[in-house]
Amino acid sequence: NAGVMQNPRHLVRRRGQEARLRCSPVKGHSHVYWYRQLPEEGLKFMVYLQKENIIDESGMPKERFSAEFPKEGPSILRIQQVVRGDSAAYFCASSSTGSYGYTFGSGTRLTVV
Amino acid sequence: TQLLEQSPQFLSIQEGENLTVYCNSSSVFSSLQWYRQEPGEGPVLLVTVVTGGEVKKLKRLTFQFGDARKDSSLHITAAQPGDTGLYLCAGATTGGQNFVFGPGTRLSVLP
Numbered sequence: 001n002a003g004v005m006q007n008p009r010h011l012v013r014r015r016g017q018e019a020r021l022r023c024s025p026v027k028g029h030s031h032v033y034w035y036r037q038l039p040e041e042g043l044k045f046m047v048y049l050q051k052e053n054i055i056d057e058s059g060m061p062k063e064r065f066s067a068e069f070p071k072e073g074p075s076i077l078r079i080q081q082v083v084r085g086d087s088a089a090y091f092c093a094s095s096s097t098g099s100y101g102y103t104f105g106s107g108t109r110l111t112v113v
Numbered sequence: 114t115q116l117l118e119q120s121p122q123f124l125s126i127q128e129g130e131n132l133t134v135y136c137n138s139s140s141v142f143s144s145l146q147w148y149r150q151e152p153g154e155g156p157v158l159l160v161t162v163v164t165g166g167e168v169k170k171l172k173r174l175t176f177q178f179g180d181a182r183k184d185s186s187l188h189i190t191a192a193q194p195g196d197t198g199l200y201l202c203a204g205a206t207t208g209g210q211n212f213v214f215g216p217g218t219r220l221s222v223l224p
Binding site for chain 2: 004033035041042043044045048056091093101102103104105106107
């Protein structure tokens with residue numbers, strides 16, 4: 001696992017369903033970040049996690065969105081009761097130090113129909 | 114809230130031309146990064162600058178961090194079609210553990 005692995009690459013959900021986005025960081029990286037990108041826009045910070053802890057969730061909507069990074073397994077971004085406005089590309093990034101550069105995954109493109 | 118502005122928003126040039134894109138803020142950053150993102154992919158880190166006035170070169174790319182650590186520029190010499198992409202700058206505030214991204218400059222290099 002040379003890089004950040006995100007799955008699925010594409011996810012289609014009907015309004016009201018749940019979306020689960022997975023992120024496996026670079027081996028050895030303990031810092032995970034989730035960002036959202038709308039078409040033709042930059043990346044908006046959502047949440048920063050270290051193993052089993054949420055460090056900063058200031059960019060994540062208070063309702064319907066949650067994130068976790070368990071001791072074992074990938075980080076999960078969960079969106080409950082999706083709405084059309086949740087349609088976006090969601091990127092996960094990881095780092096070893098938290099300060100000097102991220103490695104990004106290829107993203108999950110969520111489409112809510 | 115720290116905000117980063119990037120200019121120009123769009124840039125279309127011919128192969129072989131030189132160009133400079135800018136990243137500006139009213140905030141001081143402890144470090145600043147530049148990424149390039151291609152369609153359908155995640156951003157790829159190009160460089161991290163941490164010292165005011167620092168200049169880093171990566172082949173045909175030259176990155177400069179402003180003396181006051183509030184702005185940065187990326188200069189590309191003899192642009193090639195492979196340079197096409199979205200160039201994003203991202204700044205970390207002092208003590209910050211996450212990065213704020215600018216909206217990006219979308220570069221198109223025509224053959």
